Amino acid sequence: MRILKVIILFLVFQVSAQQGGMWIPSLLEGMNESEMQSLGSKLTAKDIYDVNNSSLKDAIGHFNGGCTSEVISPKGLLLTNHHCGFSQIQSHSSLENDYLKDGFWAMNFEEEIPNEGLFVEFIVRIEDVTDAMLKNVSDAMSPREKQSQIDKNRNAVEKNIVKEEWQDFKIRPFYKGNQYYLFITERFEDVRLVGAPPSSIGKFGSDTDNWVWPRHTGDFSLFRIYADKNNRPAKYSKDNVPYTPKHFLPVSLDGVEEGDFTMVFGFPGRTNEYLPAVAVEQITQKLNPSNIAIREAALKVIDASMKADDQIRIQYASKQARIANAWKKWIGENQGIEKSGAVEIKRQFEKEFVKALTDQGKEAAYGNILPEFEKLYKEFETVNVKRNNFVEVFLRSNELMQMMFRLVQMENTANRGEEAFEKARMSMVNQLKGIHKNYNSAVDKGVFEAVMPLYSSNFDASIYDNTAFVNLESALKLLEGDSKTVLQKLNDDAAYQYAKPLVLEFYTNLEPEFQRINTQINALQTKYMKALMEVLPEERYFPDANSTLRVTYGKVNGYAPRDAVYYNPVTYLDGVMEKYVPGDYEFDVPQKLRDLYEDKDYGPYADKNGKLPICFLGTNHTTGGNSGSPAIDAEGNLVGLNFDRVWEGTMSDIYYDPEICRNIMVDLRYVLFIIDKYAGAKHLIEEMKLVHPKK
Numbered sequence: 198m199r200i201l202k203v204i205i206l207f208l209v210f211q212v213s214a215q216q217g218g219m220w221i222p223s224l225l226e227g228m229n230e231s232e233m234q235s236l237g238s239k240l241t242a243k244d245i246y247d248v249n250n251s252s253l254k255d256a257i258g259h260f261n262g263g264c265t266s267e268v269i270s271p272k273g274l275l276l277t278n279h280h281c282g283f284s285q286i287q288s289h290s291s292l293e294n295d296y297l298k299d300g301f302w303a304m305n306f307e308e309e310i311p312n313e314g315l316f317v318e319f320i321v322r323i324e325d326v327t328d329a330m331l332k333n334v335s336d337a338m339s340p341r342e343k344q345s346q347i348d349k350n351r352n353a354v355e356k357n358i359v360k361e362e363w364q365d366f367k368i369r370p371f372y373k374g375n376q377y378y379l380f381i382t383e384r385f386e387d388v389r390l391v392g393a394p395p396s397s398i399g400k401f402g403s404d405t406d407n408w409v410w411p412r413h414t415g416d417f418s419l420f421r422i423y424a425d426k427n428n429r430p431a432k433y434s435k436d437n438v439p440y441t442p443k444h445f446l447p448v449s450l451d452g453v454e455e456g457d458f459t460m461v462f463g464f465p466g467r468t469n470e471y472l473p474a475v476a477v478e479q480i481t482q483k484l485n486p487s488n489i490a491i492r493e494a495a496l497k498v499i500d501a502s503m504k505a506d507d508q509i510r511i512q513y514a515s516k517q518a519r520i521a522n523a524w525k526k527w528i529g530e531n532q533g534i535e536k537s538g539a540v541e542i543k544r545q546f547e548k549e550f551v552k553a554l555t556d557q558g559k560e561a562a563y564g565n566i567l568p569e570f571e572k573l574y575k576e577f578e579t580v581n582v583k584r585n586n587f588v589e590v591f592l593r594s595n596e597l598m599q600m601m602f603r604l605v606q607m608e609n610t611a612n613r614g615e616e617a618f619e620k621a622r623m624s625m626v627n628q629l630k631g632i633h634k635n636y637n638s639a640v641d642k643g644v645f646e647a648v649m650p651l652y653s654s655n656f657d658a659s660i661y662d663n664t665a666f667v668n669l670e671s672a673l674k675l676l677e678g679d680s681k682t683v684l685q686k687l688n689d690d691a692a693y694q695y696a697k698p699l700v701l702e703f704y705t706n707l708e709p710e711f712q713r714i715n716t717q718i719n720a721l722q723t724k725y726m727k728a729l730m731e732v733l734p735e736e737r738y739f740p741d742a743n744s745t746l747r748v749t750y751g752k753v754n755g756y757a758p759r760d761a762v763y764y765n766p767v768t769y770l771d772g773v774m775e776k777y778v779p780g781d782y783e784f785d786v787p788q789k790l791r792d793l794y795e796d797k798d799y800g801p802y803a804d805k806n807g808k809l810p811i812c813f814l815g816t817n818h819t820t821g822g823n824s825g826s827p828a829i830d831a832e833g834n835l836v837g838l839n840f841d842r843v844w845e846g847t848m849s850d851i852y853y854d855p856e857i858c859r860n861i862m863v864d865l866r867y868v869l870f871i872i873d874k875y876a877g878a879k880h881l882i883e884e885m886k887l888v889h890p891k892k
């Protein structure tokens with residue numbers, strides 16, 4: 198009997214363990230801890246998160262608010278992705294010192310390069326403040342009343358926070374506002390660049406391989422955190438010293454194999470796992486297709502121009518990567534939703550929900566939720582699509598329209614007086630300088646001609662011949678003078694005359710209407726989440742990602758994307774050589790790496806079969822923001838560096854399907870190999886703690 202129970206428990210864990218989830222690190226005791234252990238983990242909840250002793254969480258830093266990073270030495274050495282450190286690497290690059298192209302390696306502390314504005318934030322402590330935040334809040338309140346009560350409560354909570362003076366805090370809603378957590382944080386602002394491989398390693402495969410498996414990218418870069426003499430956060434100073442962390446991750450030389458436990462610890466940005474079916478339909482049938490079409494039109498022009506002209510290729514590299522990244526993700530997302538039957542599965546689930554409401558006599562409280570969703574999303578569709586398309590055209594793809602959007606904002610400050618206007622004018626001058634650093638008006642005009650017809654039937658590309666803003670000099674000249682002078686000139690500009698009504702339409706109609714319905718949808722989503730957890734308490738509920746620290750775990754595992762096709766979960770250096778195209782901008786391989794491959798000079802970094810692993814797959818549930826997150830083995834050692842997901846599984850932000858959702862990690866042995874054998878930066882290896890857990 199006892200054995201049977203254990204077996205059943207084991208089976209339940211086996212099945213549910215495949216279902217993903219991003220969990221709050223302070224709440225792992227119980228279900229998560231046993232589930233992780235059933236997957237092979239030797240870690241306790243306290244090894245991962247502990248307030249009184251150092252724990253894994255002390256090694257995990259939020260990198261510049263967007264990515265994740267981890268401390269891997271007692272001297273504050275920090276590991277993240279190449280694409281996360283990309284703009285820092287780019288900002289120190291020039292034609293003479295092209296760190297993007299050739300890589301960069303500081304051979305001692307003095308050579309490490311400071312980065313203005315870059316910060317890394319650690320979590321000191323997490324506290325549940327739900328009761329205090331939701332005090333006197335009731336379901337009977339309107340969204341606005343609710344918000345004002347919550348704001349009041351927030352003030353009260355903030356007054357009672359216990360923290361050191363160098364620490365910060367933030368309060369974030371979870372489960373759609375049904376729970377609140379307080380985070381005490383420490384933010385380090387002296388973070389220096391230590392090392393980066395050349396793009397031909399760090400961005401190997403570029404856009405063709407982005408979101409794709411099999412993958413062979415060494416997507417990593419190294420930084421170092423500096424602190425003041427008391428080891429506390431401090432602004433950059435040459436007197437600062439390398440930070441001594443509360444914990445750093447030992448690095449395993451043994452790696453992981455298919456079936457092994459892995460855990461990914463990081464700061465996932467945003468997911469939407471509890472949407473009703475009608476919302477998923479709207480995203481996949483209306484929103485994504487129109488946004489994909491706009492980006493595709495823009496990319497066609499940009500790609501062709503980049504191929505034709507080297508100068509444009511360099512200027513548009515990072516813009517192109519940004520536009521292509523989401524474009525490709527949405528295509529994968531739509532296919533994945535379709536293939537997994539996510540909408541139908543959600544509809545079935547909603548039937549269960551309705552049945553449970555009836556069984557439990559809760560129709561009066563929650564019976565209106567689903568019909569209300571249907572009604573609201575129908576009402577939402579036109580404005581939701583239109584607003585999204587506006588953002589795509591005016592803020593993501595066409596740069597002249599982006600300038601016009603900002604200029605309308607500038608004009609709007611004029612009624613707040615000359616001082617406000619002058620501030621806005623100065624900021625506009627800086628923005629224009631930024632945009633024009635990498636601007637080509639012929640490319641932008643091509644983009645305009647391609648994307649504008651997808652937004653408005655009123656389009657006229659001749660504005661490009663009659664505007665001051667396609668050229669920095671004339672743009673800055675137009676912005677000279679007091680508000681009256683500038684605005685007069687501005688309103689005579691052809692591009693401004695064209696764009697202003699469209700931008701005003703956005704501000705006076707589109708945005709308010711969008712917000713009006715969106716507020717109602719959000720309030721309903723809060724109620725739906727609460728109802729789900731109350732009515733179907735056996736389901737697996739994890740809070741949607743919200744850029745806070747989370748743990749996700751699973752196993753190293755391949756997958757079958759199509760009939761008769763199975764992908765192995767590990768790639769090797771041999772695969773890099775298979776993809777090698779001499780001179781190609783995506784698939785070139787540096788001579789040095791080819792030599793190391795020829796000589797099989799892998800040092801201690803080869804696996805037990807003598808092959809050098811590059812990337813591997815896991816069933817960890819990740820999203821944007823998890824880039825740079827450590828993949829940790831059963832004993833708490835670093836084995837991988839998360840950087841992407843497989844294309845067939847990018848719908849995991851909306852619906853996690855354990856069959857095909859996989860995260861992609863760089864094998865740490867490849868990272869070590871590049872640092873040691875390729876770059877000759879052995880001193881960095883020496884400050885790490887290398888371990889052999891499998892021996």
Ligand code: ARG
Pocket residue numbers: 280403404407408518519522821824840841842
């Ligand atoms: N797809 C990954 C993510 O969403 C990697 C993006 C960087 N790589 C690229 N080729 N753009 O961030």
Ligand code: ASP
Pocket residue numbers: 264819820821822823824825840841842
């Ligand atoms: N590449 C993403 C990032 O930069 C990770 C993902 O979306 O899987 O965070």
